[in-house]
Amino acid sequence: EAQVTQNPRYLITVTGKKLTVTCSQNMNHEYMSWYRQDPGLGLRQIYYSMNVEVTDKGDVPEGYKVSRKEKRNFPLILESPSPNQTSLYFCASSSYSGANVLTFGAGSRLTVL
Amino acid sequence: AQSVAQPEDQVNVAEGNPLTVKCTYSVSGNPYLFWYVQYPNRGLQFLLKYITGDNLVKGSYGFEAEFNKSQTSFHLKKPSALVSDSALYFCAVRDKGDTDKLIFGTGTRLQVFP
Numbered sequence: 001e002a003q004v005t006q007n008p009r010y011l012i013t014v015t016g017k018k019l020t021v022t023c024s025q026n027m028n029h030e031y032m033s034w035y036r037q038d039p040g041l042g043l044r045q046i047y048y049s050m051n052v053e054v055t056d057k058g059d060v061p062e063g064y065k066v067s068r069k070e071k072r073n074f075p076l077i078l079e080s081p082s083p084n085q086t087s088l089y090f091c092a093s094s095s096y097s098g099a100n101v102l103t104f105g106a107g108s109r110l111t112v113l
Numbered sequence: 114a115q116s117v118a119q120p121e122d123q124v125n126v127a128e129g130n131p132l133t134v135k136c137t138y139s140v141s142g143n144p145y146l147f148w149y150v151q152y153p154n155r156g157l158q159f160l161l162k163y164i165t166g167d168n169l170v171k172g173s174y175g176f177e178a179e180f181n182k183s184q185t186s187f188h189l190k191k192p193s194a195l196v197s198d199s200a201l202y203f204c205a206v207r208d209k210g211d212t213d214k215l216i217f218g219t220g221t222r223l224q225v226f227p
Binding site: 004033035040041042043044045048050056058090092098099101102103104105106107 | 119122145147149154155156157158159162164203207209213214215216217218219220
């Protein structure tokens with residue numbers, strides 16, 4: 001089944017403790033992206049990647065890092081999480097970008113205490 | 114800069130009645146426009162998109178959307194609502210001249226009452 005898989009789905013952590021949210025897709029998609037969803041703010045793009053070793057900042061990149069060493073994986077790294085990063089995170093992928101449709105993961109709900 | 118506005122936080126409609134979820138956009142060039150739906154505890158799912166051509170776009174689950182260039186709108190519609198349509202709906206826009214960025218609206222919660 002074609003899908004985007006995120007882990008963990010739920011995580012409670014404390015301020016400053018580094019964490020990584022993994023994202024993997026099995027569709028050989030070039031384009032991958034991370035979004036955060038907050039009430040009243042919709043989805044905001046954190047980082048995106050057009051292909052292996054090519055990443056770029058979205059609208060809210062502060063406090064996050066990403067890497068794209070393999071085509072299928074696009075992990076989101078929070079080096080020193082803070083409470084304002086408490087959110088629902090989505091990974092998505094597509095063939096290139098443009099008019100292509102994004103396939104989303106099921107989401108990762110992160111709480112930073 | 115690209116932007117998307119969904120002016121209604123929530124839309125309530127009775128089952129069997131027509132529904133409309135509004136979306137307006139702003140891009141410097143020509144747009145790609147999308148509608149996605151999010152059911153509880155799920156990721157977003159694609160409903161339909163406008164690329165070019167016919168202004169009326171038909172999508173999944175009986176939904177359709179009308180592209181209106183003069184009003185810069187892309188409202189989502191369905192002739193007869195179902196209770197199972199209750200979900201969070203997101204409009205999104207991508208500028209054809211800047212295809213890296215896909216901008217989402219803030220979402221509209223659709224509640225269909227029996």
